[in-house]
Amino acid sequence: EPEVTQTPSHQVTQMGQEVILRCVPISNHLYFYWYRQILGQKVEFLVSFYNNEISEKSEIFDDQFSVERPDGSNFTLKIRSTKLEDSAMYFCASRETSGGPYFGPGTRLTVT
Amino acid sequence: GQQLNQSPQSMFIQEGEDVSMNCTSSSIFNTWLWYKQDPGEGPVLLIALYKAGELTSNGRLTAQFGITRKDSFLNISASIPSDVGIYFCAGPVNFGNEKLTFGTGTRLTIIP
Numbered sequence: 001e002p003e004v005t006q007t008p009s010h011q012v013t014q015m016g017q018e019v020i021l022r023c024v025p026i027s028n029h030l031y032f033y034w035y036r037q038i039l040g041q042k043v044e045f046l047v048s049f050y051n052n053e054i055s056e057k058s059e060i061f062d063d064q065f066s067v068e069r070p071d072g073s074n075f076t077l078k079i080r081s082t083k084l085e086d087s088a089m090y091f092c093a094s095r096e097t098s099g100g101p102y103f104g105p106g107t108r109l110t111v112t
Numbered sequence: 113g114q115q116l117n118q119s120p121q122s123m124f125i126q127e128g129e130d131v132s133m134n135c136t137s138s139s140i141f142n143t144w145l146w147y148k149q150d151p152g153e154g155p156v157l158l159i160a161l162y163k164a165g166e167l168t169s170n171g172r173l174t175a176q177f178g179i180t181r182k183d184s185f186l187n188i189s190a191s192i193p194s195d196v197g198i199y200f201c202a203g204p205v206n207f208g209n210e211k212l213t214f215g216t217g218t219r220l221t222i223i224p
Contacts, residue, residue: 004154031210042200042217043155048210056210091154100145100202101212103154 002026004104006092012110013082021077021107023092032075033093033101034067036060043091049075082111116201116215124221131188133218135201144184145202145212146175155200155214159186188220196222 005024013019025032034046047057049067066078075094079086089108093101118135125131135144143162147155159170161177161184168175172189184201201215 033210033212035212043149043202043212043214045211045213050210058211089152100143100157100160102157103147106152106154108152 004092004094004102006090006104006107008107009105010108010110012112015084015111016081019079019082019109021079021090021092021109023075023077023104024073025075025092025094026102027073029094029096029102031055031095031101032067032069034077035091035093035103036088037091037106038088046077046090079109082109084111087111116203116213118199118201118215118218120218121216122219122221124223125191127191127193127222127224129191131191131195131220132185133187133199134183134185135215136183137203138182140181141184141203142181143203144175144177146173146184146186147200147202147214148197149200149217150197155202158199191220191222193222196220 007022032049035043037043045058047061047067048055064080068076087110089106091106092104095101116135116137145160146158148158149155158173159168159175164177164181165179166177174187176185198217198219200217202212
């Protein structure tokens with residue numbers, strides 16, 4: 001069964017460094033998302049992406065964040081200058097025209 | 113912002129018991145999604161509901177879209193050890209909106 005994949009599974013970085021989290025959405029899906037989950041809290045929406053542009057973003061998704069679909073299969077989230085409070089699980093998700101989004105296994109980002 | 117409240121917050125049951133949990137909102141939702149999350153993993157889509165009154169099953173799981181469109185229920189019959197985890201309801205904030213709001217979660221524990 002097709003699934004969303006994410007790499008790396010765990011990323012440790014120093015405060016102020018740039019990180020890129022990578023995702024391969026399900027191949028025939030058209031809508032792509034990034035969510036995050038701080039330890040012990042619920043999943044929060046960051047950004048949605050459709051037709052090669054951001055369709056919606058939350059207040060969390062400030063100028064330090066960017067997304068890109070560099071080719072037909074990858075979808076990336078970049079954080080330019082990480083802060084301690086960016087430490088969280090980051091989930092990529094994708095969906096077809098209809099239906100609920102399917103989530104990847106997540107990347108645990110630890111900022112020290 | 114939108115708030116989805118789930119109850120109960122946690123459940124302790126014996127293997128083989130049936131489980132019921134619900135999700136309520138102060139606003140109308142046009143879609144209800146139910147996810148299960150295991151520790152350190154991404155949410156797994158269980159059931160998607162699109163119409164008021166809709167009742168949908170997925171194996172031992174059954175979910176209903178409440179008539180008022182402000183609530184949804186998830187039932188699990190004859191629970192087994194792999195049912196352990198956190199169950200989240202989720203829905204788009206507004207019609208046509210890409211942003212999913214997640215509920216507060218129900219943690220299911222099976223007592224040996």
